[in-house]
Amino acid sequence: MGCGHETAQLTSRQAPTIGSVATASEARLPGLVTEPPPPQREPPAKPPTHPFNLFAIPLGIAGLGGAWQAGRLTLHAPAWPAEVFYGVSAGIWSVLLLRYLANSFRYGSKGHFDKELRHPGNGPSVSFIPLVGILLSSHYIEYNKVFWSVLCLCFVIGLTLLGARLLAQWVTGGVTLEWVHPGYLLPVAAGPFIASIGFSTMGWPQAAIAAWGTGAFFWLVIGTVVTVRFMAGIQMPDELKPVLAAYVAAPATACVAWIVIRPEGAGIIQTGLTGILLMMILMQVVLIPQYARLPFSLTFWIFTFPVSTSANYGIKWLRTVDVAGSELISWGLLGVATAFVLGTGIRTLIYGSPAKKPR
Numbered sequence: 368m369g370c371g372h373e374t375a376q377l378t379s380r381q382a383p384t385i386g387s388v389a390t391a392s393e394a395r396l397p398g399l400v401t402e403p404p405p406p407q408r409e410p411p412a413k414p415p416t417h418p419f420n421l422f423a424i425p426l427g428i429a430g431l432g433g434a435w436q437a438g439r440l441t442l443h444a445p446a447w448p449a450e451v452f453y454g455v456s457a458g459i460w461s462v463l464l465l466r467y468l469a470n471s472f473r474y475g476s477k478g479h480f481d482k483e484l485r486h487p488g489n490g491p492s493v494s495f496i497p498l499v500g501i502l503l504s505s506h507y508i509e510y511n512k513v514f515w516s517v518l519c520l521c522f523v524i525g526l527t528l529l530g531a532r533l534l535a536q537w538v539t540g541g542v543t544l545e546w547v548h549p550g551y552l553l554p555v556a557a558g559p560f561i562a563s564i565g566f567s568t569m570g571w572p573q574a575a576i577a578a579w580g581t582g583a584f585f586w587l588v589i590g591t592v593v594t595v596r597f598m599a600g601i602q603m604p605d606e607l608k609p610v611l612a613a614y615v616a617a618p619a620t621a622c623v624a625w626i627v628i629r630p631e632g633a634g635i636i637q638t639g640l641t642g643i644l645l646m647m648i649l650m651q652v653v654l655i656p657q658y659a660r661l662p663f664s665l666t667f668w669i670f671t672f673p674v675s676t677s678a679n680y681g682i683k684w685l686r687t688v689d690v691a692g693s694e695l696i697s698w699g700l701l702g703v704a705t706a707f708v709l710g711t712g713i714r715t716l717i718y719g720s721p722a723k724k725p726r
Contacts, residue, residue, distance in 0.1 A: 394572045411641045420666060422495030424715075425460035427671025428452050429502040431708045433623075434679040436506065438701050442694060448705075453506050460499045484529075485536060486547035487605075493555035494533075496605045497526040501561050505568040516569045523578075530555045547596045548603060549613035550669075556586035557613070560620035579624050586617045592655065608657065609666045615651055615673035618644040631687060642682060648677060663718055671708045678704035686707040 399501035438444035471480070484490050500522035508515040533554055536542070559582030566575035597603070604611075622640045629637065651673075677699040685693040 419492040423668040425456040425499045426458040430672040430675030434675050434704050437679045438680040449640045457531040473606045491550045491554050496520045501565045505565045519565045526558050544596050548610050551589050552613050554615045556582050557620045560624040561622040610671045612670045612673045615647045619676040626683050637661045674707050
């Protein structure tokens with residue numbers, strides 16, 4: 368009886384049939400036959416997040432091309448620097464855009480663009496793509512007016528739809544005040560000013576004025592919100608502080624757009640815009656010690672477009688005023704802008720060198 372009772376207990380503790388999963392107590396029995404757990408499926412590959420702020424590189428170089436174009440028309444500077452800078456900008460812009468499209472098709476990232484556009488921090492940088500397109504096509508209109516005008520118009524429409532999409536997100540609670548930064552001025556303030564330049568180049572003065580008025584309205588509205596964010600004591604991370612340069616981008620593009628609409632450069636509007644631009648530049652000068660403490664990153668390319676566009680406007684504006692040494696000052700502005708952009712490019716090559724990357 369005792370032996371039978373022990374046999375029954377042992378039988379009740381034998382291994383479960385193949386295909387079942389052993390419990391923790393059963394797993395301690397020797398010779399237990401269990402089925403290995405099913406292999407875990409690897410998550411599907413996700414497309415790499417494309418840093419749209421890289422398009423600040425061709426944006427800054429195109430801005431420098433515009434400054435040299437102003438120098439060619441005003442200072443009789445050679446034509447080749449402008450063509451070189453515009454060509455380099457077009458090449459980098461095309462490579463970055465093709466890279467993004469290739470990654471999108473490769474990973475089948477349906478809806479990925481919309482997700483990046485809705486990102487409260489990086490969403491506005493998507494506007495760099497059509498902004499560069501407008502600047503490039505506006506320049507090349509002199510070579511083929513019909514083709515480049517159509518292309519410029521397409522970029523303006525794309526920028527308009529993009530701005531409307533961003534505005535709809537912002538006013539429906541898509542962002543909180545902590546996320547707001549000066550980069551929000553680029554698609555809806557600087558963007559329409561650049562579109563105004565495109566319309567003027569295409570020969571549509573009324574459309575240029577309408578675009579300028581749109582940019583002025585959102586410069587006031589969004590600029591107020593951005594400034595309230597900082598005055599409320601909400602700090603910005605150090606890696607995003609170069610975005611403060613967008614405070615200069617809005618008045619700089621507004622000044623260039625208006626002087627293209629009114630080439631004589633006189634009038635209360637032009638004078639007022641010049642004063643605003645000078646104040647924003649002085650604010651950036653005061654911030655230089657803070658910028659100098661930041662480690663270099665590709666975000667520093669955001670500085671290049673405001674610097675180049677300010678030089679562009681300075682050259683155009685000095686032509687309209689009677690200032691002693693205006694030509695020398697204009698050459699100085701052009702030299703500073705060129706040195707800044709080229710210096711940023713050289714620093715980028717050093718920063719991106721494998722030998723310089725931390726191991």
